[in-house]
Amino acid sequence: MEQSLLEMKDICRSFPGVKALDNVSFSVNSGEIHALLGENGAGKSTLMKILAGVLPKESGHIFFKGKRILEKAHPQEAAREGISMIFQEFSLFPQLSVAENIFLSTVHWKPLNWKKMIIRSREILESLDAKISPQTLVGDLTVPEQQLVEIAKALSKKVNLIIMDEPTSALSDKETNALFERMRLLIKQEIGIILITHRLNELFEVANRVTVLRDGKNIGTVNIQDAKTEDLIQMMVGRKIDASSISSLNTKGNIIFEVKGLTKKNLFEDISFSIRQGEVLGVSGLMGSGRTEVAKTIFGVLHKDFGEIIIKGRPITILSPLDAINAGIAFLTEDRKREGLVLEMGITHNITLPILKSVSQSSLIKRNKEMEIASVFKKELNIRTPTLNRKVRYLSGGNQQKVVLAKWLASKSDVLILDEPTRGIDVGSKMEIYLLIRKLAEKGKAILMISSDLPEIMKVSDRIMVMHEGKVTGFFDRDKVTEKEIMLCATGHKNNLKTS
Secondary structure (H helix, E strand, O other), X not given: OOOEEEEEXXXXXXXXXXXXXXXXXXXXXXXXXXXXXXXXXXXXXXXHHHHOOXXXXXXXXXXEOOEEEOOOOOHHHHHHOOEEEEOOOOOOOOOOEHHHXXXXXXXOOOOOOHHHHHHHHHHHHHHOOOOOOOOOEHHHOOHHHHHHHHHHHHHOOOOOEEEEEOOOOOOOHHHHHHHHHHHHHHHHOOOEEEEEOOOHHHHHHHOOEEEEEEOOEEEEEEEHHHOOHHHHXXXXXXXXXXXXXXXXXXXXXXEEEEEEEEEEOOOEEEEEEEEEOOOEEEEEEOOOOOHHHHHHHHOOOOOOOEEEEEEOOEEEOOOOHHHHHHOOEEEEOOOHHHHHOOOOOEHHHHHOHHHHHHHEEOOEEOHHHHHHHHHHXXXXXXXXXXXXXXXXXXXXXXXXXXXXXXXXXHOOOOEEEEEOOOOOOOHHHHHHHHHHHHHHHHOOOEXXXXXXXXXXXXXXXXXXEEEEOOEEEEEEEHHHOOHHHHHHHHOOOOOEOOOO
16 A cells, blocks of 8 residues: 655745745655646646745645644754755855765764765766766856756765656756656655656656645646557646647748858867758757857857857957857856846846947946836737746746847847757647747747657757767758768767768
C-alpha cells in the first residue's frame, strides 16, 4: 500500500493584483515521482516555495509524515524535515568553488575536511555525468554546468523529499538521462520527488502521477499510465494548441549576415555561416560545443582572435556589445534573469534600455514616449501584466522572455541572436514565442536561434547548423534531416559540411 509522505491542503497565497494559489491541495507518496505541470504563472513555483519554507502561506495546512509543519514560513524547518528544493533561479555563490557551493548549507562552523568535501563533490557530480572539477569557481561555469551544481547541492543532503523546479531546462539529453537514473535510485529508497517541468516527454519517462495547475487552481491529478499529452496540454492552457501554424517561408531574401572563419582560441575555431533576410538558422549541439560562445563573440562580449563579421555585405568591427547594437545586432541571452533584465526595474524601463537616446531630450527621459513604446510591445507580444510599471522580477518566465524580446525589437535590429529562447517556459508560451520568431522572420529579420531542444530546432528553423567541440560539423535543411542525423553530428560521429 502506498504511504502518504506529503499532504498540502487548501493552500492560498496572493500577490499584489494576483491570486497565485486558490485553495490548492497536493499530495506525494513515499517512493513516488509526482510531476507538477502548468503554464508560467499557474502557481507551481509559489506552491513549492511555500513547501520549502521560503514563502508564507495565507491559509491552508501542510502535513509531512502525518505531522503538521510550516505554520509559519521557515526554510530551516523544511530542511530539518528533509525537504530540499532545486530552485529554477540559481542560488549559487559565483566567487566560491563548486565543492564549497555544494556543501555550504551543511557546514555548521565545524573545521572543514577539504579533501573529503572535494572527493564527495566529485562522486555526486560523476553520478550526474557532469565533467566539472569541484575546485572550479562557480562564476566560471556555463549556465548548464551551474544547473548541475544546483542538483548536486540537493543530492548532497539527507532528504525525504526533493523538489526539482525545471532541473533539466539547461541540460543535454545525456545529462538528463543521468539525472533520471539518479532519480530512479532515490525513489527506491522511499524518497519522494516533485518534478516541475515544461518538457512533457520527460513525464512519461520518470513520473508516476501528474498534477496540473492553471490560474492558481488544481485542475486535476492523473496516473501517468492514463495520461495523454494532448489532454495534459489542454488541462494546462484550457484550450488546444495547434502547432501547424508554425511554418517556414518558401522564399528568402538576400544574405544580410555572414560570419567567416570566426575563431576564439580554446573555445571554437573556423566558424563560418550566412543567414538570409527572413531566415531562421537554428544552431544545435551538446553542452561545451561552443554555441553560446560564438553568439557572445558576435555580440562583443568575448573578443575574437580571427575571422570576419559581415552585415549587408559590409565587414564590421565589434569590440563591445555597444558596437554590436549600433551595427543592428540584438542578443537574447540564455540567462535572462542575470544577463537580459534588470529585475528591480519595471517593464517599461527594461524595454527602452537600448533606445534611451531616442526617448530622451536634453538628457531627460520622456516618460510618455517610453510608455507609448512599451504599450505597443505589450499588445504585440501579449505581455500579461496588470501594469507596465510592474517589476519584471514578478513576471512569469514566459512574460520575462517577452520583455527581453521587446527590448531588442524596440532597437529595430536586423539580426537577432536568440540563445535558448524558450528555456524554462511553458508549452503555451513556447508556442507564442515560436510564432513570434516566425513572424519576425516574415518581417525580414535574420535570426540565429540556439537551442538544446531538438524538436524546437526542427520545428522553428529553416536551416540547421550543428556544432561539436568548437567546430561546425554539419548544415541541414529542416525538411531534409532527422533528429538522429543531427545527434550524430552533435556527438562528432558524422560530418555534413556540403552547404553553408
